[in-house]
Amino acid sequence: MVVRYLGAEVQRMEDPRLLTGHGRYVDDITMAGMLEAAFLRAPLAHAKIRSIDTSRAEALEGVHRVFTHADFGEKYSHRMNQLYPAPVIEQNKTQYPLAKDEVCFVGETVAVVVADSRAIAEDALALIDVDYEALPAVVDIRTALEDGAPLAHADATSNLMGKMRSKFGDIEDAFGKADHVFSAGFMQHRGGCHSMETRGVIAKDDPWGDGLTLWTSAQSPYLIRRALATWLGESEERIRVVAPDVGGGFGPKAGFYPEEIAICLVARLMETPVKWIEDRREHFVSTTTQRDQYWDLEVACTSEGKILGLRGNITHENGAYIPYGILLPNSSLTPLPGAYSIAAIDVGVDIVFTNTIANSPVRGAGRPCGIYAVERMIQLVSRKLGIDPAEVRRRNYVRPDQMPYETGATLRGGAKCVYDSGDYEALLEKALELSDYNSFKERQATARAEGRYLGIGVSSCIEDTGMGPYEGTTVRVESSGKVAVRTGAASQGQGHHTMIAMLVAENLGVSPEDIMFESADTSKFPHGVGTIGSRVAANVGPSAFDAAKKVREKALKLAAEVLEASEADLDIEDGVVRVNGAPDLSITLGELAIQLSPASALRVPAGFDPLLEATSYDGSSGSPIACGSNVAEVEVDPGTGEVKVLRYSVAHDCGVMINPMIVHGQIVGGVVHGIGNALFERMIYDDQGQPLTMNYGEYLLPLASEMPRVDVTHMETPSPLNSLGVKGAGEGGTIPAAAAIVAAIENALEEFSVEIDYYPVDPQYLTELIDKGAAQAAE
């Protein structure tokens, strides 16, 4: 009887270590002679640096050195490279590892102190004298493109970073033949990642030995290795980047940061290992966030609620620099038309510089914004035409018989956006059933009789997951019979070790406990891409499965020779190859591995390559499209504006689930992140670019006491794009959440005619809308 792991709720292999306090995060690593660093950061959003005097800081006992831009020398005096060049970028603004003569956001790195301890390094920061000449700052993207607006960079021609457009179908025809055209404008704000572990790096340079090594709390170690090699003008082979245990990433840890260069330079120039750990205050100003988008949209539809076209414009906040190309605005556009068949779309984006921390993807990237926009327009059509929102969705979904469905949009790599599989209407029905949608009106009426305001909101989404090009896995059986499995993909808590161990165990006939898993260390595997865009399961998964299959085939072929049996009669169970019907005839995988790695003067059996090992880069041939429908049920207190989420129901389809327990965790965690976006999380700057929400009393994250129990049900529509039929699951909980919550709030407050044009929906804003609605009703 063969043990099956694929689809089983295997408890995570990672957990015993993490549960007993034996994880190994960057700050847990220490080494002989290691010094600690702290960064001096710009206190102004925009200023010229006239001069920097570090002499008082350098005189402090325990301080080893203080570096400014000039101290790095001519060789290291250039700006950071653009990771994702794109023709759209009209003004390519990247920062220096330490600011040269201009700072463009509060938090920009200005100097770095290296001392015996972090505490002393921080003491010294206060002793650095910087003479700044304040320059006007630009903060509000709605006015940043007007004539006379202050420029975010002194040498910029305007605050426009670039423009993009998603245009397909005959938009004029769609609007010309529509029975109705409705319009809406709304702002979307998404905050930062707020991983519980902040960023942090240790660098060690050993030019006569191992070269440059960087331990960093990151999602994309190979991207960092390449960026470092490019910036330094050195070989990738002499640079090792390791992401050890990482305490959450959620997007902003997928990039490349000035501190990652600066700490490498400091370690190199001082010839000693140096550690820098971001503190939480720094996290608010130095880790990239997502923030504001203003949308103005028009929807063309028939009287029956069939949507014909969508057009409009987005103003997208970029922040001061471009660390991440156009990934964020691009991923806001590509989800249009959402889960619906909309023949014509014409939506543009203006990408605008401000004097704030650079923007980068946060869980879902632009997808939650694109989906929110489509869902808001569905909601608008429903309200204007008086058709139930679930019914408007039914009338517009892409149907299973239309799959594969080419939307007309183009993905970032240039491929057409094609929905590969799924039954969106069936998924909606599952969500409605799970949420008792049909009996909601009774619940609402009962509550209303008690003076309570309940509302329900529906939201559907698609998610392009599993983007290429690939990830890879090597599987090697060692002499002990244990199996070494290596991949490049970094984990920030998604359970990659468990998932990959399950896939290898499934094919190889070993127990997941026999698998020695290593990942995210550039010295252990030749190349990897990154843990972004829900891409690991659909890329690493097939590669691990395929590599294990190849090892199995090799083991069976060799065992057949050794045991003088037919391969068809062999099976592998618990690491032992046995002949069916002859239980005494067997050989272990370890013994086979030794035959392929014999001692000196012995030979590898004829017809075999050395090592019981295989590597595969099998992945997905396109982006598998996951989908979900969510139903939120809320109670709103019109007096205080407090919103309580009473119930939250999810029907999700990420294809075949490798480990449903892990998928469930991703969905629930993602939903709660989305509820945080909808109700709580807001990074506020004043009009001079000073951040005002700098701690967790001011910037609110979702807490256990405010969160509902999330009910989840699944469909498993296999993706035809990879060998496992899997689709990504990391962001599908977050993407539709804000739209469901906002629709539910509006539904609860129908008698006040509340139309929400902004999220997060905080109590102050909501009570203002309620008061306005009540006043209008009284007139």
Add this chain to the structure above:
Amino acid sequence: MADTRDIEVTVNGKSHTANVETRTSLGDFLRHGLGLTGTHMGCEHGVCGACTVMVDGEAVRSCLMLAVQANGQEVTTVEGLADEDGTLHPLQEAFWKHHGLQCGFCTPGMLTSLAAFLRDNPDPSEREVREAISGNICRCTGYQGIVDAALDAAKTMQGS
């Protein structure tokens, strides 16, 4: 010169004497002074709860307490929850079973907070568990696995 004091602290049953700076937090002392890196510093302003340890049995944020204040007291960190033979604490078992952790960074604080809470509230409701961990932020799980784990562990601990 740095202002220092000699302290004697018992951590996970083992006595330690040390000369510490008066400004060093208990959390930094445990991590960097004793090498017990299971206690994590998440926000260092007392909101996220990742650094929670038990001091004389009470859940305490080790970022808000100075190492010198722990002089003469008994501290239990996440490393001290399991039995000496490696048998996991019922909360650790339950977190494992219910997928109560993803990245694992908030986990030590969740475990120590809940260990103190369940000792005083052996049969809590879901609402009470949610309130009990409302001072511990988890960005990964959405809390559901943690709540399920705590309720399950409470049952186990009552049965034993």
